[in-house]
Amino acid sequence: MNKIYVWDWFVRLTHWIVAILFLANYFVLPKGSEPHQIAGYIVIGAVVLRLLWGLVTHSPARLSEFKPSIPKALDHIRSVIATGEDDHVGHNPAGAIMIWAMWALILITAFTGWGTQLDAFIHAKWLRETHEIFANITMLAVAVHISAIVVMTRLTHRSYVKGMWFQRKQ
Numbered sequence: 001m002n003k004i005y006v007w008d009w010f011v012r013l014t015h016w017i018v019a020i021l022f023l024a025n026y027f028v029l030p031k032g033s034e035p036h037q038i039a040g041y042i043v044i045g046a047v048v049l050r051l052l053w054g055l056v057t058h059s060p061a062r063l064s065e066f067k068p069s070i071p072k073a074l075d076h077i078r079s080v081i082a083t084g085e086d087d088h089v090g091h092n093p094a095g096a097i098m099i100w101a102m103w104a105l106i107l108i109t110a111f112t113g114w115g116t117q118l119d120a121f122i123h124a125k126w127l128r129e130t131h132e133i134f135a136n137i138t139m140l141a142v143a144v145h146i147s148a149i150v151v152m153t154r155l156t157h158r159s160y161v162k163g164m165w166f167q168r169k170q
């Protein structure tokens, strides 16, 4: 069974706010500009709200529903390759690892960017460099995230994107 699980509106809204603003900051908005900074603050707000949502909701978006586990992720990948099936409702164990990693990387990137604007660190070149390094690592993780969705969609014929898109629940 490869049914689509459609995420609740809060998860979808925060996902696309974070995704669009991260990509805009990385590729489009001038580094260090006011719009770049505002986008960064909104990203922090959206991720923090999503994490709080994960503490109160009783849906598969609840944080305790997708604790990261490397052995479970490897078992899952082996099973998908062998069967072409992913019947998880919510994040599968491989996705779970990536999602925790992306949240951590996004927050480190955003907070180090914020730090560069504080009086105490205004001349701290090391902090600007750290911010850039983490932005690049986050971009790498996002590229893996999007590639994994493409590969999983091909292997299982399940449309993961539809589950994160704005549409009525099926």
Ligand code: HEM
Pocket: 011, 014, 015, 018, 019, 020, 022, 023, 050, 061, 090, 091, 092, 095, 099, 102, 103, 106, 142, 145, 146, 149, 160, 161, 162, 163, 164
């Ligand atoms: C632009 C193309 C993108 C597509 C098509 C996409 C699609 C998806 C999908 C389908 C999921 C759910 C996966 C599952 O069912 O387990 C997901 C989750 C997630 N994605 Fe993306 N994504 C994209 C870009 C991004 C970007 C740029 C970021 C970060 C900067 C990002 C961060 C996340 C996070 C943090 C989650 C977990 C969502 C949650 O549980 O709140 N995604 N994405």
